[in-house]
Amino acid sequence: MQGQEAALQREPKWQPIYPGSGRLAGKVAIVTGGDSGIGRAVAALFAREGADVAIVFRHDREDAHATAEIVAQEGRHALCLQGDVGDAAFCRAVVDKVVDRFGGLDVLVNNAGEQHPAEDIRDISQEQLEGTFRTNIFGMFHMVQAALDHLEAGAAIINCTSVTMYKGSPKLLDYSATKGAITAFTRSLSQNLVSKGIRVNAVAPGPIWTPLNPMGGADPEKVKTFGEDTPMERAGEPNEVAPSFLFLACADSSYMTGQVLHPNGGLVVNG
Incomplete structure (x- = not known):
């Protein structure tokens, strides 16, 4: 994720809304991009539901x-691991450290992402294009490859795609392209792993108030009205998105794989 959460004019709401009910009791989860925004809200909610969480x-x-x-305050254990998910060796090291520390792995949340708005496709450098793909989609491949030997039947993989995959975004061309790849990856990987009892789903957030948007190079004037073009006429909060990840991580969604949930303020999208 880009930018510090503390630097935002208004702190995003990451706090879990409801008391926990043990839906992830005894589970171990990895959350990439878990330091802030949606990742922080997911880590907090998973901990409230009983999971130990590795924050990448x-x-x-x-x-x-x-x-x-925050995870510790929920009575669970946390492990912070710093590095670039675009580096396959780092991803292998993450999984090795998590399994060594917690004894296994049950849930992988691929949430890490970056975006760099550009008015003109010609303004997107080769370095930016490759970097965005390396973080947003290559990192998911690397994390799944590293995790797969440790995931057993009943495990869940949850990828973070975006509403931009469905409705497009004129100034987020490379970012939106990666989100399309993520959705296709989710659907294909779900079919690849279904016989192993591993479910693969995704969440496609709409405009959510996190460091990624106001600090990712967006026009400051547009940040002021961020999310107001949704039917709900506001941006969402991270703690309004995290329950979608929880639902897909736990047994509540045991008959779902290859699907995408859409917490997006009421935008109707195809697929």
């Missing part, structure tokens, strides 16, 4: 350790 982050150590403290 790239830059923001302060945010990551704040998220780890």
Whole structure:
């Protein structure tokens, strides 16, 4: 994720809304991009539901350790691991450390992402294009490849795609392209792993108030009205998205694989 959560004009709401009910009791989860935004809200909710959580982050150590403290306050254990999910060796090291620390792995949340708005496709450099794909989609391949030997029947993989995959975004061309790839990856991987009893689903958030949007190079004037073009006329909060990840992580969604949930403020999209 880009930008520190503490630097936002208004702190995103990550706090779990409801008391826990043990839906992830005894489980171990990895959340990439878990330091802030949606990742922080997912880590907090998973911990409330009984999971130990590994928080994978790239830059923001302060945010990551704040998220780890949130997990600890829920009575669970956290592990912070800093590095680039675009590096396959780092992803293997993450899984090895998690399994060594917690004894296994049950849920993989591929949430890490970056975006860089551009008015003109010609403004997107080769470096930016490759970097966005490396983080947003290559990282998911690397994490799944690293995790697969440790995932047993009943495990869940949840990928974070985006509403931009469905409705497009004129200034987020490379980002939106990666989100399309993520959706296709989710559907294909679900078919590849269904015989192993491993479910693969995705969440496609709409405009959510996290560091990714206001600090990812967006026009400051548009940030002021961010999310107002949805039917609900507001941006969503991370704790309004996290329950979708929880539903897909636990047995509540035992008959679902290859699907995408859409917490997006009422935008109707195909597929």
